[in-house]
Amino acid sequence: xxxxxxxxxxxxxxxxxxxxxxxxxxxxxxxxxxxxxxxxxxxxxxxxxxxxxxxxxxxxxxxxxxxxxxxxxxxxxxxxxxxxxxxxxxxxxxxxxxxxxxxxxxxxxxxxxxxxxxxxxxxxxxxxxxxxxxxxxxxxxxxxxxxxxxxxxxxxxxxxxxxxxxxxxxxxxxxxxxxxxxxxxxxxxxxxxxxxxxxxxxxxxxxxxxxxxxxxxxxxxxxxxxxxxxxxxxxxxxxxxxxxxxxxxxxxxxxxxxxxxxxxxxxxxxxxxxxxxxxxxxxxxxxxxxxxxxxxxxxxxxxxxxxxxxxxxxxxxxxxxxxxxxxxxxxxxxxxxxxxxxxxxxxxxxxxxxxxxxxxxxxxxxxxxxxxxxxxxx
Amino acid sequence: xxxxxxxxxxxxxxxxxxxxxxxxxxxxxxxxxxxxxxxxxxxxxxxxxxxxxxxxxxxxxxxxxxxxxxxxxxxxxxxxxxxxxxxxxxxxxxxxxxxxxxxxxxxxxxxxxxxxxxxxxxxxxxxxxxxxxx
Numbered sequence: 431x432x433x434x435x436x437x438x439x440x441x442x443x444x445x446x447x448x449x450x451x452x453x454x455x456x457x458x459x460x461x462x463x464x465x466x467x468x469x470x471x472x473x474x475x476x477x478x479x480x481x482x483x484x485x486x487x488x489x490x491x492x493x494x495x496x497x498x499x500x501x502x503x504x505x506x507x508x509x510x511x512x513x514x515x516x517x518x519x520x521x522x523x524x525x526x527x528x529x530x531x532x533x534x535x536x537x538x539x540x541x542x543x544x545x546x547x548x549x550x551x552x553x554x555x556x557x558x559x560x561x562x563x564x565x566x567x568x569x570x571x572x573x574x575x576x577x578x579x580x581x582x583x584x585x586x587x588x589x590x591x592x593x594x595x596x597x598x599x600x601x602x603x604x605x606x607x608x609x610x611x612x613x614x615x616x617x618x619x620x621x622x623x624x625x626x627x628x629x630x631x632x633x634x635x636x637x638x639x640x641x642x643x644x645x646x647x648x649x650x651x652x653x654x655x656x657x658x659x660x661x662x663x664x665x666x667x668x669x670x671x672x673x674x675x676x677x678x679x680x681x682x683x684x685x686x687x688x689x690x691x692x693x694x695x696x697x698x699x700x701x702x703x704x705x706x707x708x709x710x711x712x713x714x715x716x717x718x719x720x721x722x723x724x725x726x727x728x729x730x731x732x733x734x735x736x737x738x739x740x741x742x743x744x745x746x747x748x749x750x751x752x753x754x755x756x757x758x759x760x761x762x763x764x765x766x767x768x769x770x771x772x773x774x775x776x777x778x779x780x781x782x783x784x785x786x787x788x789x790x791x792x793x794x795x796x797x798x799x800x801x802x803x804x805x806x807x808x
Numbered sequence: 809x810x811x812x813x814x815x816x817x818x819x820x821x822x823x824x825x826x827x828x829x830x831x832x833x834x835x836x837x838x839x840x841x842x843x844x845x846x847x848x849x850x851x852x853x854x855x856x857x858x859x860x861x862x863x864x865x866x867x868x869x870x871x872x873x874x875x876x877x878x879x880x881x882x883x884x885x886x887x888x889x890x891x892x893x894x895x896x897x898x899x900x901x902x903x904x905x906x907x908x909x910x911x912x913x914x915x916x917x918x919x920x921x922x923x924x925x926x927x928x929x930x931x932x933x934x935x936x937x938x939x940x941x942x
Binding site for chain 2: 551552553555556559565566567569570571572573575576579580583584629630631632633634676677678679680684
């Protein structure tokens, strides 16, 4: 009989610039909430899988999983750190998923965290640039928002889309974040402020970009044996897929996210699913233009027309996306899964009737794209 | 930014020159010297040295401050289609922002990458400037 994987409990911290808390305090908060939600005790956990992208750079800390286990008093379990750029959290969940599927473990605690606010912005920005290829882009100081700017310019030119059209994405994300208790930017914005928004890399401004974020998220991932203890409906992790793109400068069309599209093709064929405009999806809108390209690559909207269908997507990034919920990098994919689990189990502010939900995660501009398919408890 | 001298020395063919990797199997070209073709993974590749001339096909004006970059801002980051066919990403310098345009002819020149090394080392590499009419 095929073993199924479930998220039986999850917990997150409010995303913010937490100057008064270290990463251990944030992790402790998220883990305590996840354990309480799951009905499990620390002694039940067999594996602690920790996800972070920048702990070595921002915290001078290699292998934080060891120190999380020590400080939280988790002694009798296996622990490891997963670090894979902006997709770290998705990879950590996939590892837990594989452990359960293989029968190697039955209860795995997956924890993601990031502390991006420990230094002034120019230090954080330099660290963030390390998600690109150092020997090609890093040495030349080509940065992530530069690529977002190149891609946005090309998209606007090719499809006749205006600057005001693109920023509709961010406006929608901020509206959703207002209703999300753990979101970082709980305020609305309007296109009127485009002209005076801080320029990052023209045409990208602060209105188009994710903020600098600290946060932690935890998921209890188990087989079916633990699902009876939870106080909330478990959510099934059906599948995790991924694909890798060419470097941006070698792509024939920089406005098409072909890694996300290829991963979606594999996932949808294997699981016989097709996303619709009313499916709950949570996507990696590090910049608003990327959000638009992702929903086109996932075939939710036609190519070049994403800005025209935003009003038809009631369950798109209901938490406000990376743009407004925030982007504590190593934790972000786990926030996405937590939020989709809340939607599927009826705990979210949004009332969702669908049976499946999808998280799309990526490092840089679609350099490495991951998809996580979740399903309501049957 | 602090760089490794060893890494810089080893990358001399990709930052003091521009090479194009041509795949003998699938026929595609890619910028930089590469071990394998990034399109088909073949190791059956040859290297051509670019003349460093090309066309600016897209650009961004960057104000994104990273450690040590403040003295260079704003910087122009562009995609350049080399005359040999493949595209490279790099900085466009010595240009009035009002003169920038998609389609402009550019050529590679040696310029300073960074000079903030704690030991006083200055790192150089190729950037692009508008073609000088000769």
